[in-house]
Amino acid sequence: MSPVSRGRKPKKSKKRRRVQARAVRTVGLGTGKPAWFEPTITAVLDGAVRLESVRGLRETEQLTCELVGAQLHRVIQEGHAGLHFSWWFDELAGAARERDARRLLLGLASIGAPEVDYGLADPPRVTATGEVFRMRDVYGSRFAVLARFSYEDDPCVYLFDIDASEMVRLVSAGVFDDVDQAAAAWLADVGAAAGDVTPRPVEDVGELTCLSQLDIGGLAVFGDESRVAMDNWFRAQRRQDDLAEALAARGMPLPLDESPYDCDSTLMVAEFTAWYENTRGVPPDPDAVASLAEQWMEGALPETWYSVSPRRVETQIALLSDWLPDEPVTIAAKSLLPDWVAWLGERARLPDHLRAAVR
Template identity: 30%
Template sequence: MPVSKKRKSKKSVKQRAYAIKRAKELDAGITTAEVNRLRRIRLAAPSASALVAELTTVAETSHGSALQDELCKRLGAILSEGEGRPLDQFFRASDFAVALVDAAAGPLRSGDADAAAWRVLDASVQILPGELLEAADDQLPDVENLLADPERRSAPEPLSLAGQAQWTRDRYGSRFAVTAPFETPGSPPRWYLWDVDACTFVPVTVFSGFFGSPEEALAAWQSGVGSVAAGDARWTDIDDALLLNDILPREEGHMALGGETADQFAEYYRCRRLAEELLDPARKVPAVVDRPANPEPSEFAARYGERDVTELAEALAELWGGITPSLFRTCSPHRVAYVALAAHDEFGPDFAAEVLELLPDWVTWIAECSGLGPDLTARSLAYATGKPHPDLGSIPRDMDTQAVVVE
């Protein structure tokens, strides 16, 4: 078969997934990027100052986890508004993190702030993931000294892991729930839930938040996933630390993926901070379970006999596999609909049409390889001809990365 001149290189797909990482690397060496970052932090400053003023009033009667909850509740609208501004006015979640810590430290720099001001600074620092906290430290070197001040008042203990984490996944194998109990001294533990959709190129935490029990967390996840997909899912012990590391959220390159809702932005910092706690190398979690080798595109191509579909099979495998190889065998309506949209986005129309011609056979093959039941295979095949998924519409998934898909 002749090579399509319309096909993009494989690098183009990976570039989309690693855009965040590349932006970080570029920022490290380009002075103009740092100037732009400082400008964005200044744009975020008024919103950060207003938030700190609100929280200082709240902190007169609230502290610890309760104050963190209030902070997160208010963050959603601010962060989504900042990322939705025109290019010359927008600021990122990472920019707001620095502005927030700066605003919280402001009253303390004079040395005469009350306990409420200290509580706001502590709450602001304790929800930030390590990479963003380091960025704030770089921009605001005096904050570390403030936090080490022996006169610091009412410094709360940070949230800490209070028991064993558990997880479950849907019947398709690519939508996960992870929960773990966290507590502060003197308060009962609460269970944090990460609802992770790994059907696309990059696993995305589409929902996260605290619940009063693991049962409540599971019920919330089942509702968000849908009864067909959730089936009879139950919590089990985590037996694959490598996969857990692959699917939990992290901060990379100081940029959000794009498309986060206000509710998702409310937990943007904290879900990453608590994921770091859960992924601490000191935690004793089994490294990896035995997995069968992933099927090769050549195995699929061999099904066509004398017809050479090797390049088309490789293109499908590239879109299908994403950055989590251990999930290559999973197949869901969401994944199929995403691949159909991504093919149009990645390849020229002629090559995309050739790729999509094979998609129904590909889905059937993957379902056979994974042992997916006929009912779930049929639901996946419904989108193999390019039919839009109702929860995704017609926008390529990388432009709508936070969609919650219910099956």
């Protein structure tokens, strides 16, 4: 139900997207070939000479990712618009064919879409086994999906490091020797928020909604993507597709990519209202609670609706700043946010040091 139909003042938009919280550029819009294509493709081709000194598919793929990621990251940092990354990748593959850069083509074929013409009679074999493990931090909004793969005859694990505190985004990714090594890398990155979590085998495919909702290579580019994320811009898409195919073959298709903007906040509103009345002795402003709950849930994974983290709070503050500032519902919602955060931290039974970080 919209804010207007409930009798509340409309905010800036009835359909608020979390990407309003920061400037977003798009990938794949426009028609003319961007000027950044040629110099970045040349840089990758020139750097590909380093591939002659590496051995094996895994090392070839990794260096290819780094060569490609360096240029994508550079383009983002320089603020270019019209980021046609898929088109750029096709042009890069064509330039590599013309130069007969076979090692680079092997690396590109390992990370890129299968339909691209790599000019290879014997494409590289990277195979998902369908064995998947998952970890989730104490806040409940950051996930590790660890999937076993085989590079030719070299077994390994691919790590998807996923942040779902706002839009579902790839924070980091990479190839590791085994599950323990991948888990250790994720735990080190997450730090105290990881708690004592350990990798668990995924038995219910619903646990992989965080992966199916991950739109790697979609239209949104935020500008703060890490270098590691850009190194994996294409590889993560390919590994995601490979894994989905392997899971489907095992009768475990990834959950459907349903809209995260269809949510009912009724229960959340009722729970917070009861908590607030019990804590404060008076009922909260009903319109402010309803607006706050709607925004908190909208665009989030269902399993993170009741999750609270510092990043999630930062996003909500940014979104609240986009509301009409002088409207009573805006003022009331902003005043309720500290209580909302306290309630969620208490409900999640966060340890004191993590509640302090949220506050």
